[in-house]
Amino acid sequence: MKVLLRKALPEDFQEIAFVHYKAWLETYHGLLPKSFLDKRSLESSITIFKNNHCANTVVAIADDKVVGFCCWGSLRENSFQENLGEIQGIYLLDAYQKIKSEEK
Secondary structure (H helix, E strand, C coil), X not given: CCEXXXXXXXXXXXXXXXXXXXXXXXXXXXCECHHHHHXXXXXHHHHHXXXXXXXXXXXXXXXXXXXXXXXXXXXXXXXXXXXXXXXXXXXXXXXXXXXXXXXX
């Protein structure tokens, strides 16, 4: 199976939100309290990515759907360094981990 990487489009927000929500549940199950994970919702993830228009995001596409993404932005902490940024999130569904990717 091949994975295509491309810049996210604003209309990708629902698929990105699903990956964000689902990856939290898959990744942190057993590591974080169930009560904390139960408070997460697909709707809150949809709001986040709809409002930011999927800016500064690259998506991983497999089986004609978004299965992962990486987003970046300015440093969240104050810094004396100018022009620096940080990766703010990398999410990939469990079923698609360890697959070779193809960048286009």
